Amino acid sequence: QVQLVESGGGLVQAGGSLRLSCAASGRTFSMYAMGWFRQAPGKEREFVVAISGSGGRLYYRDSMKGRFTISRDNAKNTVYLQMNSLEREDTAVYYCAASTTPTNWYDPRYYDYWGQGTQVTVSS
DSSP, X not given: OOOEEEEOOEEEETTOOEEEEEEEOSSOGGGSEEEEEEEOTTSOXXXXXXXXXXXXXXXXXXXXXXXXXXXXXXXXXEEEEEEOSOOGGGOEEEEEEEESSOSSTTOGGGOOEEOOOEEEEEEO
């Protein structure tokens, strides 16, 4: 069992940056692939970015490449999402998720544990 707690969301102006954190419980954090998803009002939850347990493999949604960066610190049981050049369209609740067997890195159905989400609001 893994418990995930996101933090770092907030209100930011377009063009600004935020860094989200997701702290995980448990002693086997490095065994989990971690992903970030987001959900805007009235829209489905969508994949943002994912990272393998060792951090050696990264998967990005095309529109996030160059703006968003995922990283993890297994010693701290934490995964991060650095978001730069934020746009109004990035406004959403951001969720981190953990997967033991990410057969499909992009599909939320393959993630076993979810955090409660953190709101990111980008103003113009």
